[in-house]
Amino acid sequence: MAPHYVSRVTTSIVLLLIASLILTPKSCSSKPISQQTSSDVDLLEFPLNLEYLEAEFFLYGSLGHGLDVVAPKLVEGGPPPIGAKLAKLSASIRDVIYQFGLQEVGHLRAIKSTVKGFPRPLLDLSKSSFAKVMDSAFGRPLVPPFDPYANDINFLLASYVIPYVGLTGYVGANPLLQNATSRKLVAGLLGVESGQDAVIRTLLYERHSSVVKPYGVSVAEFTNHISTLRNKLGKDGLKDEGLMVPIGQGAEGRVLGNILAGDKDSLSYPRTPQEILRIVYGSGNECVPGGFYPDGGNGRIAKSYLKLT
Template identity: 65%
Template sequence: MAELFTSTTIATIIASLILLLVPISCSSPFITDGSRDSPIPQSDIDLLEFPLNLEYLEAEFFLYGSMGQGLDNFAPNLTMGGPKPLGAKKANLDPYTRDVIKQFAWQEVGHLRAIKDTVQGFPRPLLDLSTKSFAKTMDAAFGKRLSPPFDPYASSLHYLIASYVIPYVGLTGYVGANPKLQAAASKRLVAGLLAVESGQDAVIRGLLYEYALIRLHPYGITVAEFTNRISDLRNKLGQEGIKDEGLVVPKKFGAEGQIRGNVLAGDEYSIGYARTPEEILRVVYGSGNESTPGGFYPKGADGRIAKSHLQHS
């Protein structure tokens, strides 16, 4: 038998054993995107940094709403020296709603950490979370001035309606960004962020749906009508058709055209809508123009994508 093992055979066996001992990440040129050392292309970096604008907004709104303090108290390193939000304060929440919002708050802190562990990021932009800012949004949604001005911090129901304004915009951005990403690490991050942002939006919509036909005092307007008006406003500002739906819709727009209840928003296949960064800027600026700051971002959003539009304003 020994004579069967020629020098060529022995060399082949040794080479095979060496290959088995080498880590896959080193032996295969194809499995590289998921490794820590793999560079993330600039296009991915831009798309990963842009959502920080929304994550800052959500983190501050939920932290202040549930605990009366923001990132400067709980995670000052994440602000990178950005200015303190305007008008944010503790909301008058019942214990159950406060607990839910507090969970959201800490989740958003985690989202900021996750993004900044992947890309450099930028300082917290100036955010306007004042009663006046939300009141202006609600007035625009109804096409008239509500009296008294809408106060997002007045009660649990007021706060949940105000919360309806925020996470959904971010999740449509993640849906829109995912197919444009190149690196596997980028796709994993966005998929993970999208999962929790979608969950937050579902919880908010679920809590509001229970009160869909309740009229919010002192306006005499149902909760469902508030959500429908807010969604209509976002569609109008985004300028790209229907990508937003309230809690109660005409039957033809419900799931499979079979039901008016709309606790989760989705297209004709009940799949989440996608928005581009430009559409998101038009919505959160409240101007319908990605080059005209305002709304929740008095001085504009940050990052290469947002700044590229501000430079043309």
């Protein structure tokens, strides 16, 4: 083979390799947070991403406005949420959701009183954002698109999507915290977050056989689809369960009803920040923002993954 031909072939291969490196996105680190250098500050700041989301969704849903009116200093100049609005709720459900919203204000203040924190990230709480979640959960477009603000059941189903993810994050963070002040704060946050999830699940459980109009699907089936999606996006096995499960998966393997999610010993499942980002981004990848966070989350942990894209 002529030397100049070999040279041309070698050059072509090198150019192809360079093009491949340029066009292929960098892989995202899958190293568990426990193996990274993360301080208590990082682990306490990260949940602010979820607390901002919950505060805005619950306040807007019950009042028609959010933190910019209720507690403007807490947002630190962060952009207002996209598409959040007043929901069409009954008086009793509105009262519960309003209480949740005010509780989230307290959570934000408690975390920011302990660590510096960061401004509110850009949040997408629009109808289309929730519709995409439900479409992904069912593996097909729902017709008409799901509207979380349309009525009690829709709003409760949309609420089912949020607090549980946060509480699993607190369960996962707790054993990694080094000082008593941090553990005390997380224990207090976890107690109320798990309470919110329990109330939402109870309200839905009371309606578990009701059909979600106009989809012809029961409330319980909706929750099962949502939980299956979160397990899929989280990519770390079973950590999410709907309101009805196979009898062997229920408490002590004796019941179909599953008013609270838990493992074989009825203990809450833990999730890492990576798993949470995969879920709330809706991408299944902690390095690829989207879903409720168009620009990704704030704080060192969330931003460290964004830098890998």
